[in-house]
Amino acid sequence: MLELAGAPTGPVDVPETVLAALADEGVVNPELTAVWQNSVGGLTFAVRPERGAGEPHLFVKWNPLSSGESLAAEADRLGWLAGIHPVPQIVALAATHGDEALITHALPGVSAVDPRWQADPNTALRGLGEGLRKLHELPVDDCPFDWGVRHRMITDGIPDGAVPEAPPIDKLVVCHGDPCAPNTLLDTSGAFLAHVDTARVGAADRWADLAVMTLSFEWNYKNYDERVFWDAYGVAPDAERIAYYRALWNAGE
Incomplete structure (x- = not known):
């Protein structure tokens, strides 16, 4: 592997x-x-x-x-x-x-981790924040798929007790489910173009995506300002929910 x-x-x-x-x-x-x-x-x-x-x-x-x-x-x-x-x-x-x-x-853009955007990470982070916000603004009541905590623990084989109890849901949205930076395409200006690798799209707390997206910055970029992402998305970081959903992600790997 x-x-x-x-x-x-x-x-x-x-x-x-x-x-x-x-x-x-x-x-x-x-x-x-x-x-x-x-x-x-x-x-x-x-x-x-x-x-x-x-x-x-x-x-x-x-x-x-x-x-x-x-x-x-x-x-x-x-x-x-x-x-x-x-x-x-x-x-x-x-x-x-x-x-x-x-x-x-094919679509007329490249991954947010294309060398062009690795060399200009803050432009990429802005596009990533805009794209995730756009996805999270879809009507969640219309979503036929689940990516909630219980569903993930069952499908990923995560035993009870492997992670702490989930915090209360902040905002239920249509989540990407694998929101790591490579799964966003940007256009030639660095604006959001599309999402790819959608096999886990489903309804969940928005922090399930936000926690993993920001974690992925560490794997893909250098010398970036994470505040650019939060400003583009439009929310301040929630340390408790970020920690929980990163732990859940790691437990399912």
Whole structure:
């Protein structure tokens, strides 16, 4: 298992399911570049129709079912979010007995941890705060998915007593569920463009996202001012809730 997600540092074999899924969509002999590998072995490929063809027009996520992650769950949430919040548009979901591949249209932006934004972290933090606020402003009563504390303890196998009792909910919102900085896309100006990696989207206290998002700054940036994020989101840090939701996150890892 990888310690942290990130761009692959060596050659990556393209799974047959990825090639088959693209072929089913009429994409034959594309140029594929592995751009991300997550902590459980899942891969993301940028797809160009031919070599030297400029920016990617598709992305393909591949996941071994043994990872415990679910691209089907991500597709469900992308479908729900479509039209109400900026996310990639689904092209196709393919599955075999051992793996899954999710194809989406590319968007005109890059991850908030692209080298451009690592060199300008405060611009990135502003976009991250704006994007999370936008997600949290969706009508939570319409959300069919759960990411509350009890749900997470059950699905992540966290035993009772592993974390303290949860503080009272401050504000129930539509949470991202994996709000680490790489899962936000920014446009060329650094403004929020879209959220990706949405498999855990669900209703929860907003601090479940805020605690983990700000924790991820330590993994991805240097010489940043965290106040930029809080100002962009529009709330002051809540030390008690941040500590609790970071503990819950770490217990589920």
